[in-house]
Amino acid sequence: MKPGPRTTIALYLYGILALAFLYLPLVSVGMASISQARYLTFPIRRYAFEWYGEALESDTVAGLLATSLKVAALVTLISVVLGFLGALAFARYQWRFRSLFQKLILLPIFFPQTVLGLALLMWINALDVIPDWRTAVLAHVVWVAPIATLIIAIRAYSFDPALEEAARDMGASTFTILKEVTIPLLMPGVVSAGLFAFLLSWGNFPLSLFTTGADSTLPEWLYARMVSGYSPLVPTVGVLSIAASVVLIMAAGLITLAVRWLRARQLARIDRQLAAQVTTGRPATAGPASPAADASFVPPAPAAACE
Amino acid sequence: MERLDGRLGFWSAGPIALMLTAFFLAPMVVIAAFSVMPQRVFEFTQMPDFSSYRVIFEQRIYMPLVWSLGMALVATLILFVICWPLAFAMAKVFKRFTLVVTIGVVMTLFVSENIRLFGWILTLMRGGLIEGHLRAWTGLSFESPLYDIPAIVFGLVYVYLPFMLFPLAQGISMVPDDARQAAVDLGASRWRVLWEIELPLAAPGIMVGGLLTFVLAAGAMAEAKLLGGQAVVVISDEIETAFTFGQNWPLGSALAILLIAIIGSLAVFAVSRLDLDALMGRKRS
Numbered sequence: 035m036k037p038g039p040r041t042t043i044a045l046y047l048y049g050i051l052a053l054a055f056l057y058l059p060l061v062s063v064g065m066a067s068i069s070q071a072r073y074l075t076f077p078i079r080r081y082a083f084e085w086y087g088e089a090l091e092s093d094t095v096a097g098l099l100a101t102s103l104k105v106a107a108l109v110t111l112i113s114v115v116l117g118f119l120g121a122l123a124f125a126r127y128q129w130r131f132r133s134l135f136q137k138l139i140l141l142p143i144f145f146p147q148t149v150l151g152l153a154l155l156m157w158i159n160a161l162d163v164i165p166d167w168r169t170a171v172l173a174h175v176v177w178v179a180p181i182a183t184l185i186i187a188i189r190a191y192s193f194d195p196a197l198e199e200a201a202r203d204m205g206a207s208t209f210t211i212l213k214e215v216t217i218p219l220l221m222p223g224v225v226s227a228g229l230f231a232f233l234l235s236w237g238n239f240p241l242s243l244f245t246t247g248a249d250s251t252l253p254e255w256l257y258a259r260m261v262s263g264y265s266p267l268v269p270t271v272g273v274l275s276i277a278a279s280v281v282l283i284m285a286a287g288l289i290t291l292a293v294r295w296l297r298a299r300q301l302a303r304i305d306r307q308l309a310a311q312v313t314t315g316r317p318a319t320a321g322p323a324s325p326a327a328d329a330s331f332v333p334p335a336p337a338a339a340c341e
Numbered sequence: 342m343e344r345l346d347g348r349l350g351f352w353s354a355g356p357i358a359l360m361l362t363a364f365f366l367a368p369m370v371v372i373a374a375f376s377v378m379p380q381r382v383f384e385f386t387q388m389p390d391f392s393s394y395r396v397i398f399e400q401r402i403y404m405p406l407v408w409s410l411g412m413a414l415v416a417t418l419i420l421f422v423i424c425w426p427l428a429f430a431m432a433k434v435f436k437r438f439t440l441v442v443t444i445g446v447v448m449t450l451f452v453s454e455n456i457r458l459f460g461w462i463l464t465l466m467r468g469g470l471i472e473g474h475l476r477a478w479t480g481l482s483f484e485s486p487l488y489d490i491p492a493i494v495f496g497l498v499y500v501y502l503p504f505m506l507f508p509l510a511q512g513i514s515m516v517p518d519d520a521r522q523a524a525v526d527l528g529a530s531r532w533r534v535l536w537e538i539e540l541p542l543a544a545p546g547i548m549v550g551g552l553l554t555f556v557l558a559a560g561a562m563a564e565a566k567l568l569g570g571q572a573v574v575v576i577s578d579e580i581e582t583a584f585t586f587g588q589n590w591p592l593g594s595a596l597a598i599l600l601i602a603i604i605g606s607l608a609v610f611a612v613s614r615l616d617l618d619a620l621m622g623r624k625r626s
């Protein structure tokens with residue numbers, strides 16, 4: 035039962051409307067960031083970029099960026115490593131406590147972050163540790179690593195265990211299998227998990243709020259400014275933080291495209307070499323093409339394809 | 342092979358399981374221990390007296406919890422209704438456009454929620470994007486809908502939309518077209534198909550989406566603080582106040598335990614009924 039053309043058009047319009055609804059507040063923030071007035075009212079009378087200049091020159095903003103950046107980078111690194119191994123246990127291996135483990139991974143995602151942040155703050159206090167940006171890394175990892183696990187697990191579900199078994203049958207060690215088979219196959223999942231990890235940590239507010247101690251990340255600073263009255267720097271720094279995410283996403287997209295293009299070119303080259311072998315190979319085996327003659331030039335094919 | 346799988350699974354699960362035990366499960370134990378301590382102590386080595394729970398019920402400090410759960414429930418129901426058509430279209434109608442919607446929605450997740458909520462303040466305030474332009478163009482004006490309970494629910498609906506949309510779309514994609522076609526051929530009305538075919542067969546997705554939005558919205562704080570003004574105090578806010586200004590850790594812990602008990606039992610119930618392998622993997626049984 036396909037819906038009629040009228041319903042289909044209505045659904046497309048609904049989809050576009052939903053996207054517009056999601057992005058409308060960001061349009062407001064963007065417009066506010068280029069308003070010259072200190073006290074914002076719409077419609078905006080005069081546009082100016084002076085607040086960007088101010089934000090970029092500010093030492094406070096530079097410090098916030100540095101803190102957010104080092105937190106996000108460390109969270110990414112730790113979460114991807116934990117998530118990669120976790121995903122194998124989640125999706126690939128059949129082991130005794132697998133279903134319990136899957137539930138443990140889901141719990142932090144099904145948990146309000148504000149409460150998680152507070153709980154961690156108490157735990158940090160109980161351990162007699164003074165919270166700073168490093169404890170925030172820990173807090174982010176508790177939430178981000180399970181998400182990274184799920185993302186890589188989706189990829190791990192779709193790969194054929196026979197590939198690993200074949201490598202093992204041919205005598206590869208567990209480490210070699212990991213390096214030569216598992217990691218390359220899961221790479222796309224690892225890359226998207228890394229991207230998610232970085233961006234989620236970069237934009238996280240509820241966990242940072244309780245666990246950074248005297249340090250402050252960008253979203254935290256923005257929140258403190260928001261509740262203490264309007265400041266023209268809030269939309270500006272907000273847009274800068276979004277711009278950083280967009281740049282990262284675009285860089286990741288470009289790298290993915292480049293890798294795909296290089297791989298396609300490599301495959302095309304192998305194809306051409308094979309074709310050349312076939313065309314030059316035929317005349318060399320003069321006479322009727324016997325099965326033996328055919329077999330003589332078949333072996334190079336799989337060898338080349340494996341490179 | 343099986344024994345090897347068992348060993349490898351155990352070792353690869355180790356690091357993240359240890360991390361979650363030390364920094365997710367252990368803090369919960371600490372909170373639970375604190376929640377039964379006498380008022381205003383800062384270590385959990387004293388005789389438990391459960392006074393926090395008594396205080397909560399005697400002084401009606403549970404009201405923020407009631408507000409949070411109520412608003413989360415309303416937001417979840419609204420989200421289910423507005424996400425269903427879109428999720429249906431993403432799973433069954435849109436072709437390339439599904440990817441556009443998916444990327445468009447996921448991108449918003451990467452923007453800090455307080456920036457997005459701040460954007461709604463700029464959009465909805467007096468002299469904001471909507472009212473300002475309306476007044477400039479038509480002379481009409483309206484009171485700002487901000488700083489009231491509906492604004493908080495609106496904020497919850499906005500922030501948690503992706504958490505309803507994607508599980509729903511995943512659930513609907515698991516409804517076989519044949520089943521729907523068969524019902525239509527047998528003369529079922531559109532509503533009957535929805536009620537007796539689509540809703541039951543998409544139940545895993547509905548459960549995940551509904552639960553995720555409810556749990557996250559119940560613990561949310563920024564929506565009430567930014568869009569709600571001081572209209573109502575939500576549970577996370579009350580917990581934070583008890584920890585910071587109140588300097589009463591046992592009270593804050595007891596409030597947290599009440600919240601965790603409610604949403605935790607919901608989450609455990611739902612998670613235990615899901616077949617994750619079928620929902621996430623290719624294996625469709």
